[in-house]
Amino acid sequence: MNTSEGDVVVVGAGLIGLAIAFELAERGASVRIYDRGEPARAASWAGAGMLAPYTERITNEALLAFCAASLTEYPAFVQRVFAASGVDAHLHLDGVIYAAFDAAALEALDRHARALQARGVECEMLDRASAFAVEPWLSAELVGALLKRGEGYVDNRRLGRALVAACAARGVRIEENCAVSVECDARRVLGVRVERGFVPARAVINACGAWAASVAGVPSSCVPPVAPVKGQMIALGVPIGFVRRATWVPGAYLVPRHDGRLLVGATVESAGFDKRVTASGVHELLHAALSAAPALADFAVTETWTGLRPGTPDGLPFLGPTALEGFFLATGHYRNGILLAPATARSIADAVATGTASGLEPFSIARLGTEAALAGRSTRT
Amino acid sequence: MNTSEGDVVVVGAGLIGLAIAFELAERGASVRIYDRGEPARAASWAGAGMLAPYTERITNEALLAFCAASLTEYPAFVQRVFAASGVDAHLHLDGVIYAAFDAAALEALDRHARALQARGVECEMLDRASAFAVEPWLSAELVGALLKRGEGYVDNRRLGRALVAACAARGVRIEENCAVSVECDARRVLGVRVERGFVPARAVINACGAWAASVAGVPSSCVPPVAPVKGQMIALGVPIGFVRRATWVPGAYLVPRHDGRLLVGATVESAGFDKRVTASGVHELLHAALSAAPALADFAVTETWTGLRPGTPDGLPFLGPTALEGFFLATGHYRNGILLAPATARSIADAVATGTASGLEPFSIARLGTEAALAGRSTRT
Numbered sequence: 001m002n003t004s005e006g007d008v009v010v011v012g013a014g015l016i017g018l019a020i021a022f023e024l025a026e027r028g029a030s031v032r033i034y035d036r037g038e039p040a041r042a043a044s045w046a047g048a049g050m051l052a053p054y055t056e057r058i059t060n061e062a063l064l065a066f067c068a069a070s071l072t073e074y075p076a077f078v079q080r081v082f083a084a085s086g087v088d089a090h091l092h093l094d095g096v097i098y099a100a101f102d103a104a105a106l107e108a109l110d111r112h113a114r115a116l117q118a119r120g121v122e123c124e125m126l127d128r129a130s131a132f133a134v135e136p137w138l139s140a141e142l143v144g145a146l147l148k149r150g151e152g153y154v155d156n157r158r159l160g161r162a163l164v165a166a167c168a169a170r171g172v173r174i175e176e177n178c179a180v181s182v183e184c185d186a187r188r189v190l191g192v193r194v195e196r197g198f199v200p201a202r203a204v205i206n207a208c209g210a211w212a213a214s215v216a217g218v219p220s221s222c223v224p225p226v227a228p229v230k231g232q233m234i235a236l237g238v239p240i241g242f243v244r245r246a247t248w249v250p251g252a253y254l255v256p257r258h259d260g261r262l263l264v265g266a267t268v269e270s271a272g273f274d275k276r277v278t279a280s281g282v283h284e285l286l287h288a289a290l291s292a293a294p295a296l297a298d299f300a301v302t303e304t305w306t307g308l309r310p311g312t313p314d315g316l317p318f319l320g321p322t323a324l325e326g327f328f329l330a331t332g333h334y335r336n337g338i339l340l341a342p343a344t345a346r347s348i349a350d351a352v353a354t355g356t357a358s359g360l361e362p363f364s365i366a367r368l369g370t371e372a373a374l375a376g377r378s379t380r381t
Numbered sequence: 382m383n384t385s386e387g388d389v390v391v392v393g394a395g396l397i398g399l400a401i402a403f404e405l406a407e408r409g410a411s412v413r414i415y416d417r418g419e420p421a422r423a424a425s426w427a428g429a430g431m432l433a434p435y436t437e438r439i440t441n442e443a444l445l446a447f448c449a450a451s452l453t454e455y456p457a458f459v460q461r462v463f464a465a466s467g468v469d470a471h472l473h474l475d476g477v478i479y480a481a482f483d484a485a486a487l488e489a490l491d492r493h494a495r496a497l498q499a500r501g502v503e504c505e506m507l508d509r510a511s512a513f514a515v516e517p518w519l520s521a522e523l524v525g526a527l528l529k530r531g532e533g534y535v536d537n538r539r540l541g542r543a544l545v546a547a548c549a550a551r552g553v554r555i556e557e558n559c560a561v562s563v564e565c566d567a568r569r570v571l572g573v574r575v576e577r578g579f580v581p582a583r584a585v586i587n588a589c590g591a592w593a594a595s596v597a598g599v600p601s602s603c604v605p606p607v608a609p610v611k612g613q614m615i616a617l618g619v620p621i622g623f624v625r626r627a628t629w630v631p632g633a634y635l636v637p638r639h640d641g642r643l644l645v646g647a648t649v650e651s652a653g654f655d656k657r658v659t660a661s662g663v664h665e666l667l668h669a670a671l672s673a674a675p676a677l678a679d680f681a682v683t684e685t686w687t688g689l690r691p692g693t694p695d696g697l698p699f700l701g702p703t704a705l706e707g708f709f710l711a712t713g714h715y716r717n718g719i720l721l722a723p724a725t726a727r728s729i730a731d732a733v734a735t736g737t738a739s740g741l742e743p744f745s746i747a748r749l750g751t752e753a754a755l756a757g758r759s760t761r762t
Contacts, residue, residue, distance in 0.1 A: 236660055279617055279667055280678035286664035297661035304682065 007032060008352060009192050009201040011180050011215055013039035015156065016330050016337055017207030018163035019345035022081065025170035027349055032173045032201075034180045034194060036211065040160025043209050043337060046233060046307020048255040048263045049156035050246055051339050052096045054116055054123070054148055058336075062362035063316055067336055070343030071150070077342035078154065078162075084169045087162035090258055093152035097247040099131065099138055099145045099292060105250070109146040122149040135247055137295045153246045153255050156338050182206075182217035188325035193217070203352045205328040210273075210308040212318075212331035224318040224365055226332050228273055228308035231266035232281035235303040236289075236296060238262045251288030261302065264289045270311075277304045309334050313368075319344060320351050320360035328352060329365055388413060389733060390573050390582040392561050392596055394420035396537065397711050397718055398588030399544035400726035403462065406551035408730055413554045413582075415561045415575060417592065421541025424590050424718060427614060427688020429636040429644045430537035431627055432720050433477045435497055435504070435529055439717075443743035444697055448717055451724030452531070458723035459535065459543075465550045468543035471639055474533035478628040480512065480673060482522045486631070490527040503530040516628055518676045534627045534636050537719045563587075563598035569706035574598070584733045586709040591654075591689040593699075593712035605699040605746055607713050609654055609689035612647035613662035616684040617670075617677060619643045632669030642683065645670045651692075658685045690715050694749075700725060701732050701741035709733060710746055 008024055010017045013035035021031045033039070050056075051074060053067035071093075078091045100106040109125065116123050124147055131145035132138065138145075167174060175194070182204055183190045191200040206215050210228035243256040255263045267281045282304060289296055310332050312318065317332035317340070330348050333340050350358035357364060389405050391398045394416035402412045414420070431437075432455060434448035452474075459472045481487040490506065497504050505528050512526035513519065548555060556575070563585055564571045572581040587596050591609035624637040636644045648662045663685060670677055691713050693699065698713040698721070711729050714721050731739035738745060 237657075276618075276681035278679050279671060279682055282663060282682050283667035283671055286660055286667070290660060290664055298659050300657035301660055301663050301685065 007199075007201050008203045008205070009034065009199060010205045010207055011182075011192065012207035012209060012212070012331075013164075013174055013176070014042055014207060014209050014337070015040060015044040015160060015163060015341045016209070016333065016344055017205070018160070018167055019077075019341040020205055020207060020330055020348045021172045022084070022163055022166050022170060023345035023349040024352065025167065025172045026080070027353070029352075030171070031167075032175065032199065033167070034175045034178045034192065036177070036179065036208075038176055039164050039174055040157075043307045043309055044160050045157055046231065046305055047156050047338050048233065048246075048253065048265045049154045049159070049338050050096070050253065050255060051093065051153055052148070052151040052246065053336070053339065054121055055096050055098060055151060055248055056335060060316060066343055066363075067339055070340045073342040073346065074154070077345075078159070081159070081162045081166045085162045085165035087158060087165055089159035089162045090155035091152070092154070092246075093150060095147050095149045095245055096151040097131070097135055097145050097147055097245050099135070099247060099249050100143050101139065101141045101250065101292065102143060106144045109144070113146050116148070123147060124149070135244060137242060137293050138247075138249075139292055139294055151246075154338065155257055159338070180215070182215060182327065184218060184324055184327065189327040201326075203326045203328060205330055205348060205352070207330040209331055209333075209337065210310040212310060212329070218322075218324055218327060222322040222324045222327055222329075222365065224329050224331055225313055225368070226310045226318070227270070229311035229334065230269040230271045230274065230306055230308055232269075232277055232285065232306045233263060233265040233304070234282060234285050234301055235261045235263050237300040237302040238296070249288060249292030252285055252292070254289060254293070262296075262299070273308065275306045275308065277306055281306075310337070316367075317363050318365045319347065319363035320357045321355065322365055325355075388580075388582050389584045389586070390415065390580060391586045391588055392563075392573065393588035393590060393593070393712075394545075394555055394557070395423055395588060395590050395718070396421060396425040396541060396544060396722045397590070397714065397725055398586070399541070399548055400458075400722040401586055401588060401711055401729045402553045403465070403544055403547050403551060404726035404730040405733065406548065406553045407461070408734070410733075411552070412548075413556065413580065414548070415556045415559045415573065417558070417560065417589075419557055420545050420555055421538075424688045424690055425541050426538055427612065427686055428537050428719050429614065429627075429634065429646045430535040430540070430719050431477070431634065431636060432474065432534055433529070433532040433627065434717070434720065435502055436477050436479060436532060436629055437716060441697060447724055447744075448720055451721045454723040454727065455535070458726075459540070462540070462543045462547045466543045466546035468539060468546055470540035470543045471536040472533070473535070473626075474531060476528050476530045476626055477532040477534075478512070478516055478626050479527040479529070480516070480519055480523055480628060480630050481525050481527075482520065482631065482673065483524060487525045490525070494527050497529070504528060505530070516625060518623060518674055519628075519630075520673055520675055532627075535719065536638060540719070561596070563596060563708065565599060565705055565708065570708040582707075584707045584709060586711055586729060586733070588711040590712055590714075590718070591691040593691060593710070599703075599705055599708060603703040603705045603708055603710075603746065605710050605712055606694055606749070607691045607699070608651075610692035610715065611650040611652045611655065611687055611689055613650075613658055613666065613687045614644060614646040614685070615663060615666050615682055616642045616644050618681040618683040619677070630669060630673030633666055633673070635670060635674070643677070643680070654689065656687045656689065658687055662687075691718070697748075698725075698744050699746045700728065700744035701738045702736065703746055706736075
């Protein structure tokens, strides 16, 4: 990459924007990030950090392959961020548990396991005793579980802090609480306008998550149709080590943290930009958690919060170059933004360097121009 | 009352202690209050302010009569506090609704209504249409309701602020965050010891709620066996006026506030002084509220908290003089402390003035010496 061609601007300092900026900076680019709020404090902060493409049951093959690649890249990514920042993001890839509480659920898990094994994904069915041996806090109603080795979780709040520090260490400038609009001519991006004035840039990347559709100044064909999909979460205060692995139960997942917090998530709601924690949201999560694990009853509810995932019409992200030269998209990751940060950062950095899609063709916004894509515009959830 | 005999000290600045201090000060006494924390911030702050002796189904006749008397005194009490403080405590005595969602519950309410009417308590059964007419947000499963006219609620947080201001206006000195022990000789109380030194007092009143058993310095026969009974609460943010009356539904009550908060309470738990909001507590309250009113589903959970009620072995409070001359008890109000503030203040002020029980005989700690009382020491809940 020839940095003399000008700076790169990333709009949006979530995990995606930060990871892209870090990657570009490590490759030698001069990078600025602008965020409307605080870095890594929206969906990046609200998520549970699940790294589980197979548990998410992603059906699109291109997206599944991209998620699997990103999962493979995660250890090296976290290591590079740690090397630059000194902050350990607490990566755990010791498997995800999916618990079954009746025969029908167990049979469905078994079919899922066989399908995964046919793809070469390492997983195994656990009988009741084996499941209790790994996660003894589950309800006595447990009949078995599926353990997907290789999946896991990362502490996304720590990863956010780590990336902010890593970016700073690599010379990235992060500007907070900053309104940004893009400036372009008929052919290509010129830079961004912020309160202080115009900032020229060779490349501008829209990494604004659920807010990506509101970045002003670009042709409508380059505006990604991203809409917020609300997720509510709660945290319980449990003894450290009480839950060992990220565990899916009917209606919720439970993900531990090193400090004893147990995250319970998450609702999936179309509620615009409403970020309220609601009666039904909290009830749904507690009901699912307590049904699967009555042992959680007397632990404290220490936190409740919501986040807004960037949903897209067809469930695929918008990644890569657009019709506007120098303007790139990196949004629409829906439930997989934390998982996809490494692969997104690598691919977008490649695309910025080469000006090509760099393997991101399935995720191009150009797909919306086709009838097939339009037919696929059903629901985000 | 002869104020030259010395000052009165109230230990505990909850609604009970504040109301007593206000009453004594209005009668001309010189009063100090000491509190281990902030005034009116424990159970006085945590409660819902229900003024509903008949809905509480109090079975002890002496306690029921005392509660009924206090309810009758409430409007004048709030008016006097307002006159001294300028703070309106938002008293509502326009009735309490008890909603039934099946035939058996309706039949039980009907029996309850007839029993109350036989006592001269003003109440009426509402059919389904009439119940919806008064509280249209209830579930479509509603089959009828009981409306107890004359019961209601007060905004206990406002009442706390009002009493603090009223006490100040009447010259009461309130000392916060203050450790207190009582000093006495073999016969009578001498005063209290605080960090700054000894404070002589003609009368000392223990109004420490759930902490009343830990007031040091008095003979064990004067230590009330009060223990904390935890209650968890939540608040939803609803449109102002969405709920009009305090409403009991199976498993919870719902009490509105002028600012749009809807309080949902309360669990009843023996958990020592643990004040954590727990998974099962929040789940229980939301489950009860949403079962009775699915319309509440999308409202925000704006607050969760707990309080510790002062429970007693036989369910009756400890009120009035003790074997130690000049040492009085005003604690153990369990779920009825807010309701009982006016009658407690009046009766305790009478007792301090006369040195007699002043009608508080049924609530004397001396009852614990009898076999009958010991046989009644079963459970607090």
